Amino acid sequence: MPEQDSSRTRARDIDRAQTCGLLDAGYGEGQLDPAEYQARNAAAMKAKTLGELDALVSDLQIPEHLVEVTRPTAPAPAPRRQVPGRVVAAVAAAVLAVGGTLVVTTVGSDGASDIAAARQAPAPAQIPAGEPQPIAVEPIDPLTPDGVRDFVGQLGAKFGGDLRVDQVTFYSNYVFVTRMLTDQPHRKQDWSFRGGFATSGDPESRTLDTATVDLGALDVDRLADVIATGANQVGMPTGRVEHVFVRPDSGTEGLVTVQFEDDADRSGSVNTRLDGSVVDISHAEG
Structure with a gap:
């Protein structure tokens, strides 16, 4: 600075x-x-x-x-x-x-x-004759439908199609996810995702009965509706999404919390199921 x-x-x-x-x-x-x-x-x-x-x-x-x-x-x-x-x-x-x-x-x-x-x-690498030029990929905001889909797709690609997680939090420029280690359900690993996966810390112990969420059941279109309209629902018309938190709840279904904030430091949230059905709304506070 x-x-x-x-x-x-x-x-x-x-x-x-x-x-x-x-x-x-x-x-x-x-x-x-x-x-x-x-x-x-x-x-x-x-x-x-x-x-x-x-x-x-x-x-x-x-x-x-x-x-x-x-x-x-x-x-x-x-x-x-x-x-x-x-x-x-x-x-x-x-x-x-x-x-x-x-x-x-x-x-x-x-x-x-x-x-x-x-x-x-950096100086571009030379492309052999007849080869197509590389395609520039723009970073995707994880708080958009395309960003969520991109993360879920890459999660499946990395873990052999297994979309189960212990919990996952979407921020505007990265995703933080915890899931069991492949073939070691008694251990879990934290990962950060910024266009690719990187481990965060060392694996930790995990009980075998730990509840998980299957992100394959996440209705991204319904989530997009909550992101687009939730600020009004919590009483903050000028609010913006701070994060989206997905985790198991006490029942058999996952819970999705979309947290909003505004420039007055107020916050509120909308809780839904994976299918987008609203569970409850916490109105603006602060």
């Missing part, structure tokens, strides 16, 4: 995404448990200022190679716990960028960064 930025500076989508990337790293190293990880990710996606984002990662130990990238001219890396959150958030773009290059300039002696980032596309 430029030196003149302060904790009150409004956060951008890229700042929120970069903070989520740091939380991924912290979770992968065991610094956060699953509940903390999901709560902080949700808070990062709702954060309005850089100060709010800083608070979510300020207690994390940052890997040394990230510290060194942010401080290229320093004689030695700063202690891991003392790296300002905004400095780390800026370098997280290097982790999140796919096929791009992050260019970092100098860092002032007061610890504030003077960073200029530029995504430089």
